[in-house]
Amino acid sequence: MEPITHFLTGACIGRAGLNRKTAYATLAAVLAAEAADLDILWGLAGPVEGLKHHRGITHTFFAVPVVAAASAGAVWLYDRWRKSRRARDAKVPAPIDPGAPAPRSPQPVRWLWVYVTAFIAALSHILLDWTNNYGVRPFFPYNPRWYAGSFVFIADGIIWTLLVGALVVPGILGLADREISSRRTPFRGRGWAIFALTGMVLLWCLRFAERDHANDLLSNTQITAAPVKRIGLEPYPFNPFQWHAILETQDFYQTAEINSRSGDIESDPQSDLFYKPTDSPAIEAAKRTSLGQVYLDWGSWAVVRDLGPIAVQGIDPPRLPPNRPWTTVQFSDLRFAYDFRVAGKSPPPASLGGTVYIVDNRDDAGEAMGGREQK
DSSP states (O other): OOHHHHHHHHHHHTTTTTHHHHHSSHHHHHHHHHHGGGGGGGGOOOOOOOHHHTTTTGSTTTTHHHHHHHHHHHHHHHHHHHHHHHHHTTTSSSOOOTTTTOOOOOOOOOOOHHHHHHHHHHHHHHHHHHHSSSBBBBTTTTOOOOOOOOSSOSSSSHHHHHHHHHHHHHHHHHHHHHHHSSSOTTTHHHHHHHHHHHHHHHHHHHHHHHHHHHHHHHHSOOOOSSSSOEEEEOSSSSSSTTTEEEEEEEEEEEEEEEETTTTEEEEHHHHHEOOOOOOHHHHHHTTTHHHHHHHHOOOOTTTEEESSSSSSSTTTOOOOTTTEEEEEEEEEEEESOTTTTSSSOOOOOOSEEEEEEETTTEEEEEETTTEEEEE
């Protein structure tokens, strides 16, 4: 999932009761819930390196104890800084206000509970990333296989609403309480946090069931003119009943739009069918490049096309003598080749794709992804 969902989930995990066990529980949960995505820093080495390492070692079960320890360590450093600052301020006595309420004693820090909270939040990151169609490698490097639930979009508005509401509503209610009474209720929002996390899991269950129902509808309906070898179903951000289907046959792919609630399936062979590209020496050479190997390892619905000598954004074409041929080989993944903003036939937004220039049907003359060249 995107960072917002991870941050909000971590905050709700901390406020669901773990913040009653120790101080800093919510802070530790928020840090651990997002820490795994620090692997995006690999993108500084280029887009191909970014794709190679994204959702890699930091997104594994083996890394969870380390991520939890690092998050707890960051909280410990923050606690040391706060204590040193408090000690410095204590040297300057503040004026005494007789009418002021007695200050509350600070909640104790139980570092084992801080670590347990961070551990749970780190696990939540892997779970959340598994639910979408990008996938995750929880057993990497011993098992490099990608696992993807493919029933939740990478950003889901319903989940945002649940998590934001769980964090905002208790604060609003707290303001109303303070208008009536000066007494402050500690640990406000536990019930709302539990409600949001439970609601998210129930939404997952609904989406998972609807995805299975959509798959059954496809399996029992004749969509293609040839036997189907494989089916892929991709989610939409808001509607748990709308699915984008990819059907693979021996010679072509065909897409369809499915409404699992009404049972409607829309697919037009004139516009939704395209034949598999024919392999060429340039394509075989491109598959052996760094980009090709990384992309084909990740892209479960990868399609590789020989576009001919066409320049693409983000990388200059090779400068060669007139008698030396070159071609552009494009990598794309059908999981992200649909317009997720609205179900229909409108052109999709820019998707995760890569490009390789091949010279003489064998030499790599440049690689790029998303308009960025791999140096």
